[in-house]
Amino acid sequence: MAAAIGIVGLLIVVPLASVFHAALANGLSGWWAALAHDPDTRHAIALSLSVAPVAVAFNVVFGVAAAWLVTRFRFPGRALLVSLFDVPLSVSPVVAGLALVLIFGRQGLLGPTLAWLDWKVIFAWPGLVIATTFVTLPLVVREIIPVMEANGSDEELAAVTLGASGWQVFTRVTLPNIRWPLLHGIVLANARALGEFGAVYVVSGHIAGATDTMPLRVEKLFQDYRTPASMAVASVLAGLALVSLVVKVLIERKLAADHRELEAARSVGETV
Amino acid sequence: MIGPYQDLHDNQKPMIALATPSISAADSLAPPTSRPRWLRRNRSPLPGFGTTAAITSLVVGTLVIVPLTVLVASAASLGPLGFAAAAWTPRARAAYGVSLGASLLAAVASTALGLIVAWVLARVPFRGRRLIDAFVDVPLALPTAVAGLVYSALYVKQGWLGAWLVPMGVHGAYSYFGIVLVLVFVSLPFTVRVVQPVIENLDRDAEEAALMLGASRRQTFLRVIVPAIAPAVVTGFAMALARSLGEYGSVVFISGNMPFKTEIAPVLIVARLEEFAYAEATAIAVVLLTLSLTLLVVINVLQHRLSRSAVGTEK
Numbered sequence: 001m002a003a004a005i006g007i008v009g010l011l012i013v014v015p016l017a018s019v020f021h022a023a024l025a026n027g028l029s030g031w032w033a034a035l036a037h038d039p040d041t042r043h044a045i046a047l048s049l050s051v052a053p054v055a056v057a058f059n060v061v062f063g064v065a066a067a068w069l070v071t072r073f074r075f076p077g078r079a080l081l082v083s084l085f086d087v088p089l090s091v092s093p094v095v096a097g098l099a100l101v102l103i104f105g106r107q108g109l110l111g112p113t114l115a116w117l118d119w120k121v122i123f124a125w126p127g128l129v130i131a132t133t134f135v136t137l138p139l140v141v142r143e144i145i146p147v148m149e150a151n152g153s154d155e156e157l158a159a160v161t162l163g164a165s166g167w168q169v170f171t172r173v174t175l176p177n178i179r180w181p182l183l184h185g186i187v188l189a190n191a192r193a194l195g196e197f198g199a200v201y202v203v204s205g206h207i208a209g210a211t212d213t214m215p216l217r218v219e220k221l222f223q224d225y226r227t228p229a230s231m232a233v234a235s236v237l238a239g240l241a242l243v244s245l246v247v248k249v250l251i252e253r254k255l256a257a258d259h260r261e262l263e264a265a266r267s268v269g270e271t272v
Numbered sequence: 273m274i275g276p277y278q279d280l281h282d283n284q285k286p287m288i289a290l291a292t293p294s295i296s297a298a299d300s301l302a303p304p305t306s307r308p309r310w311l312r313r314n315r316s317p318l319p320g321f322g323t324t325a326a327i328t329s330l331v332v333g334t335l336v337i338v339p340l341t342v343l344v345a346s347a348a349s350l351g352p353l354g355f356a357a358a359a360w361t362p363r364a365r366a367a368y369g370v371s372l373g374a375s376l377l378a379a380v381a382s383t384a385l386g387l388i389v390a391w392v393l394a395r396v397p398f399r400g401r402r403l404i405d406a407f408v409d410v411p412l413a414l415p416t417a418v419a420g421l422v423y424s425a426l427y428v429k430q431g432w433l434g435a436w437l438v439p440m441g442v443h444g445a446y447s448y449f450g451i452v453l454v455l456v457f458v459s460l461p462f463t464v465r466v467v468q469p470v471i472e473n474l475d476r477d478a479e480e481a482a483l484m485l486g487a488s489r490r491q492t493f494l495r496v497i498v499p500a501i502a503p504a505v506v507t508g509f510a511m512a513l514a515r516s517l518g519e520y521g522s523v524v525f526i527s528g529n530m531p532f533k534t535e536i537a538p539v540l541i542v543a544r545l546e547e548f549a550y551a552e553a554t555a556i557a558v559v560l561l562t563l564s565l566t567l568l569v570v571i572n573v574l575q576h577r578l579s580r581s582a583v584g585t586e587k
Contacts, residue, residue, distance in 0.1 A: 004392035092518030166319035195415025197521030
């Protein structure tokens with residue numbers, strides 16, 4: 001017991017506590033000044049808050065569609081497809097960012113076309129969204145697949161037999177069944193999206209006041225020897241991470257409660 | 273009943289358990305045909321095959337397949353000699369060495385520490401256990417840049433921990449040891465969460481039987497517990513290794529990034545990119561990608577075995 005508390009304490013709790021301690025070294029007003037009175041930091045916060053939700057939205061659409069596809073149909077290459085979903089988890093974010101630069105960058109595959117269209121992807125908002133979506137891609141889909149797998153398709157088949165349209169089946173039958181795991185995936189994807197560093201670093205060009213997200217701002221301030229300001233931004237990110245974890249724990253409790261109910265219902269069914 | 277449904281609500285598992293759908297009811301609906309099994313497409317009465325297949329292939333295609341193919345193709349366009357010259361410079365070799373060495377050390381440490389934490393969380397009831405359990409997931413949610421920043425601040429001479437570690441000669445910041453430290457931090461949730469459910473589901477009867485039959489605690493541990501948790505431990509190790517090899521955000525803060533000493537491969541890729549040396553960056557990226565994908569295959573095989581052995585021990 002002491003060993004586990006020691007390990008988790010030293011590796012996780014102490015660093016976490018020290019973020020808030022260091023961020024508040026100059027008092028609450030110093031913390032606030034570091035965040036609100038620096039236009040580049042303000043811009044970074046706004047940019048992060050505009051990139052993450054879009055990436056999460058892409059993930060939700062993809063996650064639900066992909067989970068429906070692989071749990072409700074059998075087709076050649078299905079197992080391969082499922083393992084492709086996990087690729088972004090093991091590829092280094094830096095490698096992913098580089099691949100995007102090779103496609104969308106000025107000398108990239110689509111570089112001339114994008115220049116002609118006057119669209120900027122790399123060093124701009126779309127690139128940030130694409131990179132963030134790539135990194136978070138597995139997080140929603142892998143939360144839903146096991147649940148849809150376990151639930152089976154009986155209820156949906158019944159709905160179809162009774163004349164429901166595809167959209168009705170999804171919104172009335174499937175969605176209520178997967179809403180908690182979906183929310184769980186959204187929380188995870190959102191936390192990862194807000195914190196992504198490697199892929200975004202490569203794709204963004206790291207331009208203060210333009211393409212710097214919050215984690216990139218943390219790094220820039222640190223490099224400029226403005227550690228208190230850097231810690232202030234870091235404390236906001238750490239706070240957001242803690243909020244995500246609390247929400248995650250609450251969802252898991254809800255899931256566990258649902259599960260107990262279901263088990264109880266099942267055992268009653270079996271004895272009857 | 274122990275089935276996929278229970279695993280799923282095991283509050284930690286979904287975060288890292290790989291999705292491995294099993295054959296469901298839809299399969300039995302498939303008409304018997306003479307086509308080989310892998311070519312059979314089941315005609316499910318459910319709608320949405322076309323739409324979901326289009327969305328999925330569009331996303332997986334544009335985000336995963338095309339970028340990685342372009343990466344490999346542009347490395348291939350260097351030719352074998354060009355590729356070797358770009359990917360195998362002394363500085364690049366040193367970076368692979370640091371990446372691999374630090375990741376291996378971190379994966380070993382993370383596996384050992386993760387096993388202890390998982391064991392305590394699964395077996396020892398104490399006040400505050402749920403709190404400790406929740407803290408284990410912090411590295412999954414905390415931005416890696418924040419982790420790197422904080423670790424470097426903690427382990428420098430003025431830091432909370434550095435204040436008494438540095439005089440003892442232990443340099444946790446701007447050192448090789450620092451790289452290993454942050455990699456242990458980022459990979460700890462993986463090693464804990466893969467092993468913990470397995471320990472929770474261990475058959476206590478087998479342990480008790482072994483003890484009753486006169487086995488010592490040590491023998492029981494080695495003969496009964498170790499074989500049962502070994503596949504999960506190995507899987508956790510592979511996951512920690514994969515996560516560590518690709519990590520960038522936290523390492524860049526703490527390593528000092530000294531070429532030949534504390535420069536990891538992803539940092540070198542970024543350095544080359546910033547010098548517009550795309551060929552070299554791409555070649556190094558392909559080496560790293562090959563390593564990661566190989567590990568992914570290994571993890572998939574291990575997971576498959578793990579889920580099979582879990583089925584095997586079901587009552």
